[in-house]
Every structure is written in structure tokens, then in C-alpha cells.
Amino acid sequence: MPDLLTRGQANELLDDAQRRLDLHTQLITGTCAACGHFDCIERELAMREFVEIQLGRLPRRAPGASQPHLCDRGGWSAWLIPVTRPN
Ligand SMILES: [Zn+2]
Numbered sequence: 001m002p003d004l005l006t007r008g009q010a011n012e013l014l015d016d017a018q019r020r021l022d023l024h025t026q027l028i029t030g031t032c033a034a035c036g037h038f039d040c041i042e043r044e045l046a047m048r049e050f051v052e053i054q055l056g057r058l059p060r061r062a063p064g065a066s067q068p069h070l071c072d073r074g075g076w077s078a079w080l081i082p083v084t085r086p087n
Contacts, residue, residue: 010055017046021059028066 005013024043025033032040050059 005053007055010053011057013049014053014055014057017049018059020046022062022065025061025065028068028071033065033067 020042023034024040024046026040026043027033030038032038032043034040035042047059050057
């Protein structure tokens with residue numbers, strides 16, 4: 001990445017980083033939707049670009065992109081299961 005970017009170049013780089021984030025979305029299972037790794041380097045590099053290119057833009061996340069149905073255990077209260085135990 002060059003040291004000095006025009007606003008247009010910075011926006012193009014962030015658009016590309018956003019496309020990579022959309023592709024390498026972290027699923028609710030913790031794995032990457034594209035490569036299947038828990039620690040996806042592509043997602044990490046794309047996130048780093050948003051930090052390094054200080055244009056005031058934040059990464060966007062599409063509702064449902066993490067595919068929460070993968071963890072559907074039969075109801076809205078399924079997330080309580082790990083913290084509630086019978087006495
Ligand atoms: Zn990935």
C-alpha cells in the first residue's frame with residue numbers, strides 16, 4: 001500500500017477490503033464462510049486495512065451473514081443452555 005493515497009484510491013482499497021470481508025465472513029460457528037479456518041488471515045488483513053486507512057469508514061456487516069441458523073437448537077433461549085445447569 002502506498003504511503004500517500006488520494007481519497008478515491010483509499011475508497012477503492014476499502015471497497016476491496018469490504019468485498020473480502022463479505023466473502024470471508026465469520027460464521028456463528030467461529031469458522032470462515034470461505035476458507036473454513038477459525039483464524040482467517042484474509043479477514044484479518046481486510047480488517048487491518050480499515051484501521052490503517054483512516055477515512056472514517058467502518059466495515060459493514062450484512063444481517064444474517066453469520067448464518068445463525070447453523071446454531072439453532074430449537075428456540076430463542078438456546079443461548080441460555082451453556083449457563084443454566086440443574087441443581
Ligand atoms: Zn477466510
